[in-house]
Amino acid sequence: LAKTTQPISMDSYEGQEVNITCSHNNIATNDYITWYQQFPSQGPRFIIQGYKTKVTNEVASLFIPADRKSSTLSLPRVSLSDTAVYYCLVGTYNTDKLIFGTGTRLQVFP
Amino acid sequence: ETGVTQSPTHLIKTRGQQVTLRCSSQSGHNTVSWYQQALGQGPQFIFQYYREEENGRGNFPPRFSGLQFPNYSSELNVNALELDDSALYLCASNDRGQEQYFGPGTRLTVT
Numbered sequence: 001l002a003k004t005t006q007p008i009s010m011d012s013y014e015g016q017e018v019n020i021t022c023s024h025n026n027i028a029t030n031d032y033i034t035w036y037q038q039f040p041s042q043g044p045r046f047i048i049q050g051y052k053t054k055v056t057n058e059v060a061s062l063f064i065p066a067d068r069k070s071s072t073l074s075l076p077r078v079s080l081s082d083t084a085v086y087y088c089l090v091g092t093y094n095t096d097k098l099i100f101g102t103g104t105r106l107q108v109f110p
Numbered sequence: 111e112t113g114v115t116q117s118p119t120h121l122i123k124t125r126g127q128q129v130t131l132r133c134s135s136q137s138g139h140n141t142v143s144w145y146q147q148a149l150g151q152g153p154q155f156i157f158q159y160y161r162e163e164e165n166g167r168g169n170f171p172p173r174f175s176g177l178q179f180p181n182y183s184s185e186l187n188v189n190a191l192e193l194d195d196s197a198l199y200l201c202a203s204n205d206r207g208q209e210q211y212f213g214p215g216t217r218l219t220v221t
Contacts, residue, residue: 043114043200043212044153087152097143097166098202098210100152 004088009105018075020104022088025069033064033071036087038103044087048073075106083108113137114203114213122219123191131186131216133201141165142184143210144176145200153200159184160206188218196220 005023012018024033032051036044048055050062050071061074075082085103113136123129135142141160145153155168159178173189182203188195196219202210 041198041217042214043202045212046209097155097158097168098145098153099155100145102150102152 004090004101006086006088006101006104008102009107011107011109012078013109014079015077018078018082018106018108020073020075020086020088020106021070022073023070024088024090027068027090030092031090032092033062033068034089034091035060035062035073036089036098036100038085038087044100047086078106078108080108080110082106114201114211116199116201116213116216118216119214120217120219122221125191125193125220127191128187128189129191129218131188131199131201131218133184133186133203133213135182135184135201135203136211139203139205139211140182141204141206142178142182143202143204144184144186145202145212146170146195147198147200147215148194149197156186191220193220 032049034049035047037047038044048057048060048062050064052064055062063072085105087100087103115134117132143158144156146156147153156170157167158165162178175187178184198215198217200212200215202212204210
């Protein structure tokens, strides 16, 4: 299974765009990239998933370069409620065994 | 809210005791997975049940066991509790091969 590397923490201010980059050098051809969000004392919540290029939904965008060795989660105009831990996962499409790393702790300040 | 519920919310046990944690799946989901999340770490996969059969297991000893019932609810049992078992235990349900929905977790403290 491909291992992922993310920054341990990031700080931002309300209204700014936040980009969290994840490195996955050993990603396999069949692997997708999925991001989860977790608030304290809650279970992780699916944010977005992609295979290549760019994916956008109502919450975030996911940018994946052609070599797929990294990906960037982009959160537009963050608010205080976006303060959470963000996990980047790599695995086959909707794999049943999710492999989480330590995630990126995002702190949004007023 | 995902529709996945877990009980109890918090639990304190003594080393050597046994514990049972419960999970009620979201309606229509036939697969349940259990994860252990230690403080400051990401969730770690324990095992998964699909239609009442174990369908994959992570790197956890046999004293971690589980059940899935005909209504797709599930139990996680841990025997001979150790201090390192203190963690948030998360249950996730899904229709097999589809997105997993997590419950709020059970916080277990072993003293």
